[in-house]
Amino acid sequence: MTKSVKLILLFLILFSLGSCKKERTSWDTEWAVPLAYGTLDLNDMIQDSIFAVNPDSTLNLIYTGNIVDLNFDSIFKIPDTILREKIALSINLDVPPGTSFINQVEERQFDIEGAQIKELGIKSGGATITVKNPIATGVYLTLTLPGVQKQGSNLSVTAFVPAGSSANPATFSLDVDFTGYMMDLRGANGNSWNTITSVFDATSDPNGDTVFVTNQDSITIEVAFQDILPDYGRGYFGNQIFSAQDTIDLEFMRNFVSGSILIDSVNMNLNIRNGLVVIATGVVNQLTSINTNYGNTVNLNHSILGQNININPASGAWSTLSPFIYPININSGNSNIQSFLQNLPDKLIMDYNFQINPLGNVSGGNDYFYPQSELAVELELNMPTRFSTSHLYFIDTFNLEINQNPESTRITNGELILSGDNYFPFDLHANLIFLDDQGMAIDTLFASGSLVAGIPDFNGKVNMPTFSEVSYLVDQNFMQVIDKAKSIVVWADVNNTNHPLAYDLYDYYSIQFKIRSNIGLKVEF
């Protein structure tokens, strides 16, 4: 063995001694840090609702929303319609270059079932115009729709179609946007309805040759109306009946899932709103309160249900249009509205019939529909926030994303501490349920107690909040599954320990809260 080889071997031995594998370094720490703070008032808890403050600082819950909403498109539809014309000479002749050899007026009807429309304002939609030319010279074809106007001008389109043959006609296509046009559908004589008038003019190519055209050489023109959506109409809208069961989601109630609530008084209006200049009648057959969490339903009892209601036409026109409103007042005295709402509905279903022009064409074809017109039933709820609760359960869900690497620095255990100043005269006991990406509960953090209710004075008014503190223990098992959590459900029990004594809620009521944590953090690298 040479000296050099010995030297190298020695180096390698020394290297192998120094290349010991290193473990990960780790230690445990305890951290106490504030996590979140905030204020919860009624607006936070009841979404999409508006509270009105009364002179005595109590609150009224006000909610409005349409249960039924029939607009122009619901009442009748303009079907996609293809108007196809063949235009030809009546005799055979030589057509020199630059000669207008066909000028023809045609009328075609839209197939609008049950309605006789004289005028339409187009909100959106258009047509595809396709021209086929079998003549042996190019043709300038002008299509004019005399009754289709925007800002006083007729809609007119000119297209050049190259020369073709009978066996192989030349084709040209063009899309035309009808948005903003007003369509006169009375026809050329002004006495028709649903009728569109068109004028075709064909001129031979000024740069082409003289060609012999027979009366068999027809130029084919196809106008395909698509997705015509009007926002104005005049005519007779027909005698039509609309029967349906429509559902409205009460978003502001969706967070209340179970428990009981005693509502002191309620004032609710169902307003039938007719924005059409059309006589109508209607019947509200049934209004049902549905709690989808419990599956409970409560039907409203009220004398108007099942009764025929005459609905007058709206008055005015365009910007002065004033809908006719037929109010149906529903209160604690004339209905079972309290039990209807105490069902904690998150959906309402209305079964109804509406009929327009029940007496036929008494307007002489002068029914009107304007852009803002609708035939609707509006729910208008105005109730004092005076109630009592017995274990009323409220839920809300938030998205969550926690990434913990079990091989790296991580939270091992701990405690979340929720402290709050509670003005509400109700205890709040909130548990936290963690859901995976399939919505399945993977673990729950249980509160050690409740945020204690504010103490009402002899008038039932809380003047000072009550401070209390609750904790949630986070154990190692929880931390092992927290990675899978994708959302957190706050499941809160709102309870009046003096139930059924009802309390007013005041505009300054809130819970000012802080969340802090005492966590065990294992540092590892």
Added chain:
Amino acid sequence: MRSYLIIIAFFSFGLSNAQLYHGFAIDSNFQDKKLVIDFQTEDYYGTLNIQNIMIDRFAFGGYIDQHTKDLTSHKLTQNNRLGGETYSQITFYDYKTNLFKKERLGYYLGIGYRNYVNGNITQDVFNLAMYGNAPYLNQELNLNNTRLQNLAYWKLNFGFFDKKYGSGGNISFLYGNRFIKGELENGSFYANDEIVNLKGNGQVSFSDGSKNGLGAFNGWGVSVDFNWNIPINWFKTKAIIQLKAENIGFISWNKGTTTYAVDSTYSFYGFDFSDIINGNSALNNETDWMDSLNVKETKGNVMTWIPARITFAKVIDQFSERKLQSTFGVRMITTRDYFPQIFAGVYYRPVNWFAVGATLRYGGFDSFDGGLRLDFMAKDFFAISISTASVYGTFSNKGYGRSINVGIRGTIK
């Protein structure tokens, strides 16, 4: 042969480099040889108040239990310096060539890798990191003068030397591998149930984190070393006084270097619940965090002086016929966390093939410890030296640093 040496050099960095208190003028055994290969590794760390039992957990891994934390915490003061380095170098000395046609001048080529760290922490920083803030609620914790610097670079050097006494110098090209430098000049941390207050005035810079590994190139620089061995008369005999300056140079870290600077007071009360439920929380947005902390981010070149090492000492004279020699001197590393070190010791060479040395020292990154050196010299072709600058620390968990140095020298032609 060349490929073997490259492999050896590459894999030897785990052994690393040492504070060789027994400086040598030159080894006479090699004086007449033609080509010499010299391999040195130096690994050491030292801390003023943190015992090895704690440092070992960081260096070699393992769980830091409550006892270890308590033991360390109780020994800490408000300033606790620490530092260390691993250094490996392989060098070819050419004794055959007469550089510049001067018979006494040879030249050498070398390559080395240096990984250097120094820093300072307060007791409160240690406690905060080790225990968390829970035991210190309602107390203001002092973060002043907390700093950490880590430099790692390759060094390619070309130098000349005096064949008789070993004086010489070199110029080195530095290949910047990694750079981290953070400092909090003034800082405090306060927390209670409702608030976390963080005051800070400092900055941190680091090289491009996307380029890692020993081959990562993140900057370049230049340094020079020189070594002046002066023969003197010493109590009726000869001795060598050595003035040695190493690593006098700089590295310019490239444009990928990021610097964060902060000079603000930040109070954290928790996240605003309304922001969280609306998805606007700073929790989800790094930029918001930075804004909240008033952190300024810049990217661009950063130039740093590399820590130089300067030694002035009476070193061992290999020419001496005396079996027992003394050595003493002073050493400095140019960082804030290195306390000038003085050392003194003896070197005993009873036979030609073996020598042993012992020193006492005070200063450096730690404070007081002893050194030990064992030299084995095969007659004319090979020598190996194993030494430590921290005898107590190297063999005890209660020490404040460890040191192991290996030197191998042999002729290859």
